Amino acid sequence: MRTKLSVVAIAALMVVFAILAIWSAIGFLQAPQLVAKVLGVAVLGIVAVGLWTLWREVRFGLAMEKLGRTLESEGGLPEDDLPRTPAGRIDRTAADAQFQVFRAEAEAAPDDWRSWYRLSLGYDASGDRSRARRAMRDAIRLHADSTR
Structure with a gap:
């Protein structure tokens, strides 16, 4: 809020x-x-x-x-359970490991907006904001295409 x-x-x-x-x-x-x-x-x-x-x-x-x-x-939103530093930053190693899972999912289902949404979250957690925004734009476009 x-x-x-x-x-x-x-x-x-x-x-x-x-x-x-x-x-x-x-x-x-x-x-x-x-x-x-x-x-x-x-x-x-x-x-x-x-x-x-x-x-x-x-x-x-x-x-x-x-x-x-x-x-x-739908129950498809991943939990935010990545370990964090005392300052609150996401542990990069854990984020990169989770990212690999999301990337494999997006490669397996390239037309599914849900996989691109999760990939965007993975990019963001790994610190790559520009790719996170691109993946989210892809998710938004795929969702719009699927509802037409």
């Missing part, structure tokens, strides 16, 4: 920033100088990219959460 509140707060701040930036951009666009007009267009472009990125990340998070709830209701 704390994470959701943080996301909502950050999204709200982003929207407030976007409104203020658009207001500023309108002022620049109304100025007679060419440099001001260019600056106004640039500000609008930055705001558009920022809002698109925010929407994309929120949509990704909501889809990931939906798949997690579905997998949990």
Whole structure:
């Protein structure tokens, strides 16, 4: 719940920033100088990219959460029982061993979103966040394809 509140707060701040930036951009666009007009267009472009990125990340998070709830209701969500250091970090050796199991599962069932979801968790536990996000995107895509 704390994470959701943080996301909502950050999204709200982003929207407030976007409104203020658009207001500023309108002022620049109304100025007679060419440099001001260019600056106004640039500000609008930055705001558009920022809002698109925010929407994309929120949509990704909501889809990931939906798949997690579905997998949990099916009893297919792996338990978070990896050993941790006193600082709370996951033991890398244990995470890598669990990752090998998830990778073999994904290779055996490449069209199953569930195996890609678990593979994403394995990547994340092993510290490879970029591959974890890619695997999760694959899981989301496969789930969407299977529900059509």
